[in-house]
Amino acid sequence: MASDPGFVRLRLASRVTLTGLLVLGALMLLHVFSVGLSPAAFSAGLLFAIQGVVAIRETSASDRVQTRLLAGAAGFAMLALCAHLQPHPRVVDGLFLVTAFTAVFIRRWGQRWTAVGMFAFMASFGGAYFRPSPTDLPGILLAILVTGAAAHVVREILLPDRPLGDLRRALAGADHRVGRVAALVGEAARVGWTARRERRVRAAHRGVRDALDVVETLLPDEPQRGPAPPGAAPLAIELFDLNLALESVLAEALEPAGDSDEARQHLSISLRRLAGLRRRLRKASAALTEADFTSAPASPAASTPATAASIWTDEPTRLAIQVTLACALAMAGGMWLSVDRWFWAVLTAFLVFTNVQSRGDTALRGLNRAGGTAVGIAAGMVLATLMHGQFGPSLALCVLFTFLAFFFLQVSYGTMTFFLTVTLSLVYGLLGNFSPELLILRLEETVIGTASGILVSFLIFPQRTSDTAGRAVTAFLTDLDRLLQAIEERLDGHGSEWRIYAVSRALDRRHAAILVASRPLGRTWPSGARQRSVRIGRLRFAVIAHWAHRLAAASIGPVADAEGLRRELERCRSAVAGVSVPGFFERSTSLPRPVPDRGDGAVARDELDPILAARAIAHTLAQLLPGERDDAGAKLAESTGSA
Incomplete structure (x- = not known):
């Protein structure tokens, strides 16, 4: 559970392997005792066995069955075309290219058609490679039917999804990784920090983030209407708190003044609080029930077909x-x-x-x-x-x-x-x-x-990597503005806690998308200055995401100074609107300036200051405003220090 929270990778690999074994065994039995099968039939069965596990990803069993039928029909149709066109090899080659275009083009209509396209393309690959004849088609159809049945049995009966158990295992794996970070920090605090220990702590923290990403994918979705699932809201609160507490521990442990007696005392308090939050998270996990996963999830927005004017873009x-x-x-x-x-x-x-x-x-x-x-x-x-x-x-x-x-x-x-x-x-x-x-x-x-x-x-x-990263930055800022708006609605009495949780989770996904989109920018071929700029840009978003978590966690309960928070939220939204996105990573040349804190990095959640968190976000964003970075940052830092 520590290396594979939720057994997500284990289940995928087991499904592929078991489906392949069942298909191979069934086809060999049919070949020996019933009908002789051609190499094309065996290849179709094994190729579709893999695709049936990897490509079909719908959340409901009925949707998966429909996709499996459509994909199998598309694959058989493609193999039948290849069989009848074998006397014309150049036509088969052209069909291969047409299938490649179609398989990618139809991805616009969602997971179902992505799977259908992959089945069709792999079928064209098998048809061009093994060159089936029309007499092979009955055996190929039988192999496809056997494969579909085996994949369905493995996916729905032998190794089905169990949302409650999967989430609990993922939470246990994340808890284990958090415990490892705490143990490494505690050991380093006792015997002294070295470069090797710092690398181990940072690697362990990356493992925690990966585990929390898995947990996030397993959490119940935001309902279209009505209240949040009964056990999901407390669990979301505990995850907020745990993430914030862990970041506070790392900040205190790795800061330059971490060797002083006062710093060690603060770190000890933070580690004890982290241990308490881990216990609370286990209780919240134990309180989950099947009812938390029966709410209707929000339906994804329908894809809009491209217009003639925008088809080339x-x-x-x-x-x-x-x-x-x-x-x-x-x-x-x-x-x-x-x-x-x-x-x-x-x-x-x-x-x-x-x-x-x-x-x-x-x-x-x-x-x-x-x-x-x-x-x-x-x-x-x-x-x-x-x-x-x-x-x-x-x-x-x-x-x-x-x-x-x-x-x-x-x-x-x-x-x-x-x-x-x-x-x-x-x-x-x-x-x-x-x-x-x-x-x-x-x-x-x-x-x-x-x-x-x-x-x-x-x-x-x-598609330049910097342009793709810029679009990811725009999406992040859009969801950050949505979070600020959700908090404003909460202050006005119109919003809900669950809405804040849902938008915060969306913001986390946007942050992860930035890391993925900017990954090629930090590879070895750019100059050293470019790599440093990319690292600083990614760090800046990590800072914003951290304070966004604190702001969301502090805004779900009563707020002492609602008017003051509303003013800070307006300032944040104004800063978001003023950020210039193009070339963002090329301009990130200076480290984010720290925000003067009030010493509440290790306090309980109900004592978190939402105004301080909002000012920290505005302070970080102000460093990105064209022509106003120094003045705006100084003003925000001054106002924060005097608050």
Whole structure:
């Protein structure tokens, strides 16, 4: 639970592995005792087994069944087209590109059509690679039906989602990680801080943030109407408090004056308070019931189709064109290298555009795939040679490495690619097709696909990473303004505590989106000054998010000076409106100036000062106002110190 809160990664990897084993076993039985199945049928079954777990993500069982049926039908239709068009290989190649465009374009309509597009594309890949004939179609249809049934049984019966148990496990994992941070801080306070201990504490704190991100995804959604779920509101309060207390502990432990007796006394108080909050969080977790997860969640806003005037600037259309051109370029390069194995290049070109936001993201994903493939081929050659002629151990290793690949899918794309490449090497050995030349060819095709994807992302409709990060900054500031507005409504008697919690959670997601969008900016190829600017910009948002948490937590109860808080909120909203977003990370060259505190960093939640928190947000934002940073920051700091 400490390494995988909520067992999210464990469940995903187990579902993929178990579904694959069930499908493979069922198809082998059918092949031996009933009907002979073609390689295309086996490939369709195993490809759809993986996609049936990874791509189908609806929250309700009925929605998942409908998506599974639609996706299976789309996949079979694509394989049937490939089978009937086999006498015309160039038409099949063109169909491959049309499918790639369509699969990306229909993502605009949500998770269901994203899954349908992935099934169709993987079916076109299998059709082009295994070249089924029309006589293979009954067996392919049977394999797809078996796969759908197996995936449904695993997803809904053998390994279903259990929201209450999952959330409790995630909370226990987060609690364990918080305890580790507290233990490391306490040890360092006793024996002295070193650079190594500070790195361990910061790494452990990142683990806490990751665990809290998992908890956030498992919390009940904001209801469309009515009160919040009965146990969710107290739990949200405790999570607010725990996060704030942990940040206070770290701030006090790592500040320059942390070696004084007074600082050690404050740190001791904060650690005791943190321990008390952990106990309260466990009680809130134990108080959760199934009723907390039966409220109707807020329905997502319907997607608006792009108009003719905006079609060329529409994100799904732009990405679909990029993917299609990258696949076409990879197809040409792959055919030049091998007329029989060019499909790996096209598959790589398609996948490097999955879950990316900018050209920097595409480059990182492509390099991770190429690197994982290269290392996996080296390891695969060794293992396939050692396991030659040993069917049982080779099959067991295939199962193990498939599990590990999808266990690390959400952590490292390169690691996932490594394990899948090793698995493929062992599969080639089991089929008697293994050769070092074949694996080297796969690496070369992967490099061609990676280069095609990166080249297109930089030359065709390029999305600069800084522009993507700027949009993430805009979204963060928008939700920050929504939080300030929700607090104002609360002061006027029109808002609710749950609304403040919900918007605060949305703000956390926006903060995480900024970290993801700006990640390529902090990599090794920019200059040192650019990297420092990116780090400072990310730190500034961490400061704002911290004070936003404190402001939200202090505003859910009675406020002593409502008028004073309302004035500070207006000042904050004015500062939000005045921030210039373009080039934000290039201009973040000075560290955020600290706000004079009143010494209440370790006090209880009901003693938190919302006015101080609002002033801290305005103070940090004022450092970003064009032409007013120094004057505005000085005025805010002066007003805070005199309050």
